[in-house]
Amino acid sequence: MNRLIKIDFRKYYHNRTFWVLSALYVVLVVFVFMGIESFLNHVVSNVGKNSQVAIPNFSLYSFPYVWQNLAYVAGFFKIFLALIVIIFVTNEYSYKTIRQNVMSGMSRVEFLFSKVIFVLFISLGVTLVLFLSAMLLGFAHTGHITTALVFGKMFFVPAYFLEVFAFLLMAMLFAFVLQKQGLSIAIFALYYYVLEPIIAFKLPDNVAHFLPLKMIAHLIDVPNSSLMKIFGVNFRETVSWMDIWGCLGYSVLFIVLVYLFLKNRDL
Amino acid sequence: MEIRNLSKSYGRLKALDSLSLTVEKGSIFGILGPNGSGKTTTLGILLDIIKADSGEHLWFGQRPSSASRKRIGALLEQPLFYPYLTAEQNLKVVADIRGAAYNEIDDVLEMVSLRDKKLYKYSTFSLGMKQRLAIAAAMLGKPEVLIFDEPTNGLDPKGIADIRNLILEVAKQGFTIILASHLLDEVEKVCTHVLVLEKGKKRYAGPVNEALGGALIMEVAANDTEKLQAALSKIQAVKSATKQNGMFVLTVDEDLLPESLNKLLTEQGVYLSHLVVRTKSLEKYFLELLSESHE
Numbered sequence: 001m002n003r004l005i006k007i008d009f010r011k012y013y014h015n016r017t018f019w020v021l022s023a024l025y026v027v028l029v030v031f032v033f034m035g036i037e038s039f040l041n042h043v044v045s046n047v048g049k050n051s052q053v054a055i056p057n058f059s060l061y062s063f064p065y066v067w068q069n070l071a072y073v074a075g076f077f078k079i080f081l082a083l084i085v086i087i088f089v090t091n092e093y094s095y096k097t098i099r100q101n102v103m104s105g106m107s108r109v110e111f112l113f114s115k116v117i118f119v120l121f122i123s124l125g126v127t128l129v130l131f132l133s134a135m136l137l138g139f140a141h142t143g144h145i146t147t148a149l150v151f152g153k154m155f156f157v158p159a160y161f162l163e164v165f166a167f168l169l170m171a172m173l174f175a176f177v178l179q180k181q182g183l184s185i186a187i188f189a190l191y192y193y194v195l196e197p198i199i200a201f202k203l204p205d206n207v208a209h210f211l212p213l214k215m216i217a218h219l220i221d222v223p224n225s226s227l228m229k230i231f232g233v234n235f236r237e238t239v240s241w242m243d244i245w246g247c248l249g250y251s252v253l254f255i256v257l258v259y260l261f262l263k264n265r266d267l
Numbered sequence: 268m269e270i271r272n273l274s275k276s277y278g279r280l281k282a283l284d285s286l287s288l289t290v291e292k293g294s295i296f297g298i299l300g301p302n303g304s305g306k307t308t309t310l311g312i313l314l315d316i317i318k319a320d321s322g323e324h325l326w327f328g329q330r331p332s333s334a335s336r337k338r339i340g341a342l343l344e345q346p347l348f349y350p351y352l353t354a355e356q357n358l359k360v361v362a363d364i365r366g367a368a369y370n371e372i373d374d375v376l377e378m379v380s381l382r383d384k385k386l387y388k389y390s391t392f393s394l395g396m397k398q399r400l401a402i403a404a405a406m407l408g409k410p411e412v413l414i415f416d417e418p419t420n421g422l423d424p425k426g427i428a429d430i431r432n433l434i435l436e437v438a439k440q441g442f443t444i445i446l447a448s449h450l451l452d453e454v455e456k457v458c459t460h461v462l463v464l465e466k467g468k469k470r471y472a473g474p475v476n477e478a479l480g481g482a483l484i485m486e487v488a489a490n491d492t493e494k495l496q497a498a499l500s501k502i503q504a505v506k507s508a509t510k511q512n513g514m515f516v517l518t519v520d521e522d523l524l525p526e527s528l529n530k531l532l533t534e535q536g537v538y539l540s541h542l543v544v545r546t547k548s549l550e551k552y553f554l555e556l557l558s559e560s561h562e
């Protein structure tokens with residue numbers, strides 16, 4: 001395990017692309033976290049100018065709602081992380097270093113796990129970014145802070161971790177199978193934005209719910225706001241066990257599929 | 268290392284047709300064959316990056332595993348490294364994989380004379396330097412077996428000479444070496460055993476000197492050609508004599524020394540103007556072998 005971390009760490013630590021993309025992601029997400037509240041308020045107040053009911057300004061940052069709000073927003077940017085995973089898995093094929101690694105004495109399973117560890121680290125990293133951002137914004141914007149308020153809905157943080165982890169494993173699967181960088185990115189994006197939505201649309205709802213991206217996205221539902229309550233819409237404020245098991249199941253499935261794919265293949 | 272009935276096809280093309288082979292510890296084993304004869308496929312299977320359709324192979328008397336691969340250093344076809352890492356960082360990745368100590372890195376870089384380049388990025392290396400770095404990587408972790416597949420491919424004459432000297436030097440240090448090449452000269456100079464492959468089939472496997480056969484070749488010429496020919500026909504150790512460019516190319520018994528041939532001819536009153544001993548080259552043998560199979 002330590003050895004695998006060490007081997008893979010060196011591959012990214014000295015790579016400029018990795019740091020540029022990671023920094024870009026963190027800057028982007030933190031900016032969005034900080035700007036989203038005033039942006040939404042601005043949009044809503046513009047739309048509601050002629051409304052007879054006074055539309056209240058809402059706060060996204062107060063405990064305990066900040067956890068779900070920011071986790072939901074951060075979910076939009078996970079495609080960016082998938083890009084990093086795809087780039088680094090397909091690099092091993094384009095440099096043929098997967099060959100060199102196996103020749104030098106890594107087993108195929110070890111190679112696969114070194115990439116799962118990579119995905120795990122990225123997921124942990126971005127979860128930490130979410131945790132710190134939400135913590136700081138929460139403390140700055142909540143009037144009366146109690147422990148129960150802070151920790152009340154913190155389970156959205158591990159839920160976000162699972163969301164990213166399962167999603168990135170899926171990206172990893174695409175990269176291992178397709179091997180070419182451009183192709184993997186294109187097909188994965190196509191599946192994410194076009195194919196699965198179409199499939200989901202054609203299938204009955206109770207079946208479509210089990211599609212991988214649907215399941216992953218369903219983990220953290222759209223946050224309720226006071227505005228939505230006015231309209232009588234009520235989204236889930238919890239994470240369902242079925243979604244958790246579904247995402248875990250898909251994670252295992254993606255890893256097993258890569259294993260089966262690698263096991264008997266020429267490199 | 269032992270191979271039993273290894274076969275591999277790519278679609279309809281049979282790359283390897285039930286090949287069996289044993290390589291003993293300490294031997295320097297050459298694999299010869301024209302392009303596409305299955306050399307790289309064989310080595311790829313031995314290194315577990317190509318999966319055989321059938322058959323099996325053993326390393327060190329055991330079923331192959333990632334642990335056995337750590338005892339083998341290999342350079343297959345082309346050097347493969349991370350272009351954005353320096354030579355040293357690349358070797359550290361290999362050292363981590365093989366469980367080798369980092370202090371070996373300077374030693375192996377020294378051997379391939381790249382030590383002063385260790386902080387340069389791999390992407391800035393010339394092909395010759397990349398090839399030498401790959402040999403350095405193969406020697407990390409003190410492997411017992413070294414596998415070199417076409418190590419001089421694509422190099423300029425200076426690079427070829429460098430790599431050849433390097434292999435000769437490594438060979439002296441007692442490694443078991445498997446060397447695939449179509450440069451026969453290379454194989455002939457360093458190898459103790461040789462395997463000749465053609466279209467995935469074994470054409471010959473055994474010691475190099477057996478491949479070369481028990482005969483010697485000599486070239487002789489004299490001013491009086493007819494007298495020379497008559498004299499040669501009386502010497503029993505001379506098996507055949509063919510006239511070529513005004514001289515005779517002889518196939519003689521192995522134990523016939525050039526000085527005794529000279530003496531025998533002098534006794535018959537023939538004085539040589541030209542006498543050269545030619546060893547039968549592997550190249551010649553190789554071409555013979557392959558042309559036989561085409562007949």
